Amino acid sequence: MVHKFLKSLEQDRELSACLKHREFLPHRDAVFGKLEPSLPESLGAGLRQIGVEQLYSHQTQAIEAVRKGENVVVVTPTASGKTLTYFLPIVESLFVNPQASAILLFPLKALEQDQHQKIQKWQEILEGKLSLTAEIYDGDTPQSLRAKIKRSAPQLLITNPDMLHQGMLAYHQGWEKLLRRLKFIVIDELHAYRGIFGSHILQVLKRLSRLCNYYGADPKFICLSATIANPLELAERLTGRKFTMISESGAPTGARHFILANSDSSTTSFVAKLFIKALDAGLKTIVFTKARVSTEVIFRTVTSMRPDLAPHLSSYRAGFLASERREIERKLLTGKLRGVVSTSALELGIDIGGLDLCILLGYPGSMMSTWQRAGRVGRRGDESAVILVAGYDALDHYFLANPSELFNRSFESALINEANEEVLRAHLPSAAAEIPLMKDDPFIDVERYAQVIATLEREGQLVKSASGKQWFPGKPRPQAAVSLRNVGGSFEIVTDESRKPIGEVSGASVYRECHEGAIYLHRGEQYIVVTLDLEKKRVHVKPISTAIYTMVRSDKQTEIIDDRLQKVVRSFVVHLGKVKVTETYHSYERRRIFSQELLSVEPLDFPPQSYVTNGVWIEISEEVATRMAQENQHFMGGIHATEHAAISLIPLFALCDRNDVGGISFTRHKQLSGGAIFLYDGYPGGAGIAEHVFEVIEELLIRTLQLIEGCPCEDGCPSCIQSPKCGSGNKPLDKKAAIFFLNEMLNVSQDVPVPRIAESCSDARVETQLSASVYAPASIPEDKRIIVFDIETQLSAEEVGGWSNIRQMRVAVGVVWDSMENRIFTYDESHVDEFIQHLKRADLIVGYNQEHFDFEVLRGYTFENLRQLPSLDLLIAVQESSGLRLKLDSLARATLDCPKTADGLQSLLWFKEGRLDLVTEYC
Secondary structure: OHHHHHHHHHHOHHHHOOEEEEEEEOOEOOOEOOOOOOOOHHHHHHHHHOOOOOOEHHHHHHHHHHHOOOOEEEEOOOOOOHHHHHHHHHHHHHHHOOOOEEEEEOOOHHHHHHHHHHHHHHHHHOOOOOOOOEEEOOOOOOHHHHHHHHHOOOOEEEEOHHHHHHHHHHHHHHHHHHHHOEEEEEEOOHHHOOHHHHHHHHHHHHHHHHHHHHOOOOOEEEEEEOOOOOHHHHHHHHHOOOOEEEOOOOOOEOOEEEEEEOOOOOHHHHHHHHHHHHHHOOOOEEEEOOOHHHHHHHHHHHHHHOHHHHHHEEEEOEOEOHHHHHHHHHHHHHOOOOEEEEOHHHOOOOOOOOEOEEEEEOOOOOHHHHHHHHOOEOOOOOOEEEEEEOOOOHHHHHHHHOHHHHHHOOOOEOOOOOOOHHHHHHHHHHHHHHOOEEOOOOOOOOOOOHHHHHHHHHHOOEEEOOOOOEEEEOOOOHHHHOOOOOOOOEEEEEEOOOOOEEEEEEOOOHHHHOOOOOEEEEOOEEEEEEEEEOOOOEEEEEEOOOOEEEEEEEEEEEEEEEEEEEEEEOOEEEEEEEEEEEEEEEEEEEEEOOOOOEEEEEEOOOOOEEEEEEEEEEEEOHHHHHHHHHOOOOHHHHHHHHHHHHHHHHHHOEOOOHHHEEEEEEOOOOOOOOEEEEEEEOOOOOOOHHHHHHHHHHHHHHHHHHHHHHOOOOOOOOOOOOOOOOOOOOOOOOHHHHHHHHHHHHOOOOOOOOOOOOHHHHHHOOOOOOOOOOOOOOOOOOOOOEEEEEEEEOOOOHHHOOHHHHHHOOEEEEEEEEOOOOEEEEEEHHHHHHHHHHHHOOOEEEEOOHHHHHHHHHOOOOOOOHHHOOEEEHHHHHHHHHOOOOOHHHHHHHHHOOOOOOOHHHHHHHHHOOOHHHHHHHO
């Protein structure tokens, strides 16, 4: 059916024009392994009963590692049988020690239910051979059952991080029996524990380890993860343990067609048409969107176009009531629903049965999410298809222009921040309430966190003992005030008519999505926000039918609190430190849904929202600002556009969403000597994103330049420099100024094409071979002293602390060709004064980048401003004539047909080896 459907797309005149690239991912056979010794016979028989004749290679490797007492992280694709990698070794150990217990940790309640159902099947299979007990303990567990579970803890306790934090660690005395015999801790969907959520989970697991140690247990961890760049590092940072990683999957995969599409019209309408066509072709289909609004708009569009399909479809997203989500999952699994439109809420491994087609409305934001969502189809090894429909985001069009990047690039890193002070402020009192903090605490480094502890003491959150060696909680049950997932908690959304909750929204989003007058969508229905009660954390809405949507406007300011690290990159300085971000939501726009026409701007009256987080800021020198002014480039428009485009590409490097990152640009910042671009974590205390951006800033800006230059639009569009969350309404933005600015900051990347010299100019080329002592070009005035020179240094920029310290790099050798003498002179550091005097005798000094490098090196030896000497800087001259800032090697290849014989790094090595002769010859 899949092949027939794709053929019909190619024959559809309207849809086929939108199909831009097709990739075929072939079927892959299974690779099996063999266990020595084999599993207990009852387990082997149970596997055969559920249709498993042989174990995959990664499953046997994981079981063997657990048998050896190792902590294991299994990193394989969706539907590769990861459940058995933890279930089989744990149950095998229960045959030996039935009193042992395990905590199975899942990030979502739906995953708990899904896994519990699978374990219940095994309980039936093992009946009479092993009395296997398992229970779910979460917020939905009835109070009467909770007490029973605590009195007689099961062998397998299924829970989530939130319940572990508030319902178990906070009341650990009641869980003493389970904790004393705890042998295993399973962390499913490890990749989900990243960013601010992962930073919280790290502290929760640290507290769990403290209690296990307190009760004499030393459980082993079994972690299961989708493919990310750093699963081993993430597992070890979250748990503080060493791990064995198993990453080669032995599971088979069905053939998969992957199609990239782009619609010139509305993307939601295009996706709706694809969705309907797939359903009519008999394909069970899932559509993934990146936002709640898109989910509801597509669902509403499809059911409006085809009311007959409404009973067979549903939307699905966070914010639905738990009972709604479970009903949708059940109907998908049983086949009562043929299609679903979902946010990332269905990305994780909930079993919703076999699907044939996955439609992605926009690049999901990460390689990990892309392949997780793609893995929802063809789960039984059947042929399947994935269609990625490019939206307006820059990353969508980056991959549309570079499809090989999508299929060949590496996965992103999952980031967490162990030192997030906001998270520590939440968890240190919680830990102290469980077991007092101690000077020699083996799990919490009180010396490292001394400043945070001191602040908590002043606030009364912690109380120091008389000896000064312990800290006790200042208030009872501090865990109850800590939310692991939301900054500012969550707000309940209720209808004015029924007073019943229809959903919830996080405190971080409530000002943007649920201000008074906002249009809110839920399951395809429109509501208007009547009141926002900040005190009771409640949003009151009423139904409405309208053709408009709303978008909030805001002003932002940043204050530098701490400048932690600095480095010089190309021609700019980048900093990493703490910043205070203040955002004021002052108004909102009312626009028509289809035409985007602005109808009105309405005022809002909210207090400024401030938080301290980690940020990166790029200093913009006065020199760059002056050059932009001289070239009539819009300074603010250029740096604002650069900020937007850079933020859109950060998910290429880190496992995050563009909404996890904030930004703001200044033509002049009050704490700096000039302008700056700030990129910062969108969470109090930071989630590790800024630190990663600091490391990859050069490549990020190179990709930003490529993105903006490569976009076919004239003045900028949502695919390059416009941002859907810009608080200033995407004004001012200037695409050409952004390109000019990035060229200035980067000195142009190596990827910029090198122009070839026209054939008509070939006679003017200089010779490609230079004599070591004499060179006689034509057309040099005999009465003028023309000097061509170059310098090699003793130290690199890194060795002197960055490019801002060029004057400390010291001369290794300087070489001069003098037209009056018609020969080459060499000067080492002991003759620098003579070198400078020789330059001062010239009528014209010719070099390459002498304005910003060679003259600056020599300024370490003289107070004179050598830039005042008559000179021709070929780097600047070429840039002014061609618009490109070329490397010397590129220019040499284009004009002389020969490359440089070495480079500056090689010269530095030769100097350190004492080979000044090779340095001189190269120079």
